[in-house]
Amino acid sequence: MEKLEKKRTAAKGWVTRQLKTLEDILVKPNISIVELKNAIETFDRRLAALDEVQSEIEVELEHEALDEDLDKADQFRNAALVYWVKANEKLQDLLRGSDDDEARSQNSCGSSAAQARLPKLELPKFKGEVTEWQSFWDQFSSHIDATDIPVISKFSYLLSLLEGEAKVCIQGLSLTSANYKTACDLLKERFGRPERIIFHHVQALLNGNVPVKSKGLQYVSRLWNMRDGMLTYIRSLEALGVSGKQCETFLTPVILSRLPNEIRLEWARKGAGRECDLEWLLTFLQEEIKSTEQSETFKNVTSGKHDSSSALEERKETEPTEMELFLDRAEIIAKSTAKKETSLL
Template sequence: MEEANRKRITAKSWLTRATNKLRQLLDSGEFTQISLVAQIEEFEKRLERVQPSGQVSRLPKLELPKFSGEYTEWQTFWDKFRAIIDSNNSIPTVNKFTYLQSLLQGEAAATISGLSLTETNYSTAQTLLQTRFGRPERIIFSHIQRLLQTNLFLTSKESSLPAHLWRLHDEITTQVRSLENLGVGGESYGVILTPLILHQLPNNIRLEWARVGEGKEGDLGFLLKFLHEEIQRRERSQTFGVTAGAVGPTTTSPSEARSGSLGGQRSRPRQNMRKGQGSAIALLSGSGSKRTPLCVFCHGGHFSDQCQELNGLDLEARKNKIRKLGLCFVCLGNHLAKDCTRAG
């Protein structure tokens, strides 16, 4: 018992000295984040050695997201910080403040930059941050701004593709759900936002919405539900189109049919290219030239060399993608560039 008390007194003495040293280091301003993290990790290791394992709670690693002052990101950041750091009673208050400082950037860091590292100032820092970035009306306004500024692909001729439509749907849904969590329902702004979203949709989707959405011109929830179902329908249609095209019959032109019948022979498909060779123009959903083009990269209804997903990559990334699919660098056909008849 006496030995245990002696060790406890020694550990408490060392803990006091280590805490004072850490405070002096932070107050001096002569430290970097790397050196600060190193000091904290050394502090944890020493603490584990001098105290019984049952009394030690290892401090969480600095794996929380950074916060730079974006109002729409404040609530997510603070909820995570509060759950992992602030509510952990085994972490000393000064250490909580240290973690908080290390996770702030930009305007957020500037908000509490004048506070010294003390237990009292940790509470002050929370109040300052909540007052600056946690005001519900300001967060709501920022989410509304994001919704009004949603403009992901509107002028693109491929805006009706499911991948593009999902991006629009998911961006809007994220902001709407965030507003609902703040107590703001879609009925408060749907009458303004719904026409703006409809304006961004392809004509054929707007026409379908007009057919089923009479009397719901300001119902944002109905529009999102309709858009979700419409995208799923297009995905199914696209899948069936690809499958049908892959096994469909070859289309024969009238002139080919006539030439075959006049010669008393069965008509045969023209052999424009060597066996095993294809081209960007020949990458169709089926072997006939009248079928809908099918992109080998995103499976959209366009020629492969017009794929926005591919053209949006840098040169090296495009090369890697083409090489991975085993396509020709010249014409994107299903053969090597050295075998391409269009090369040179």
């Protein structure tokens, strides 16, 4: 055990030295891609060596001392990965810049739009919402998992993007290359099972809020939000293979149950013979919302005109007419003349 402890101390020392190398490179005004890439690869090897000896020590430790040792190892690892993450992000920025320079040199006549650098991509966080899993995993797989970066880097990126229930799902795994695949498998098993995703999409359709009939464009806005949410769940179900006449047979009643009474009544009038036609129902719903929107907009316009006319009539009623003004002026002149005549007498 003493030999293993000495071996771990040496491994930690090499990791610390390589971190200092990364730190020194990152503060340089002009960073070499080759130098930075080599420093990251060296760090990965040093960290892998530390992981190996750490695993050997964990096997030898008694249960009482194991938890304390794991906590210390985890703290050291997390602290070490701070500069490692910064170094990898800087390397990706440099590589993108290098690609842009090469593209500009090969196409000197290219448009300014082609030469513009795209904004930095930020991957979405995943908190454990089953209906968001496929979107999250597709993006992560494309931009991280399918790349050639070290496996330990992929694991670190994955952990940084997980929150809530999703993070709890794999929090017991140590941050090692060997555990990356295990973490991915656990997440897929927990959140990526097609039957569970389908269930949550259908449940979301059933639990959707039915807009209450009211006046104004606010009601129209709620109708559009309801329709957009339904369409999102339906297209997601189709992507999972839930499509065809049999699926329309149960999805159409589900959607109808979430529609306002007046729209459902209109569907009953117009949809004879189309009780299981999902696409027709979606088209009908869109047209109904458009008609309602036009009606509310016209109502606001005509209401505004009516209000203006009423205000004008009211103003006319309160303002004196020309005849009334003339009589008032005549009365004032007559009183003034009479007053002058009285003073002369």
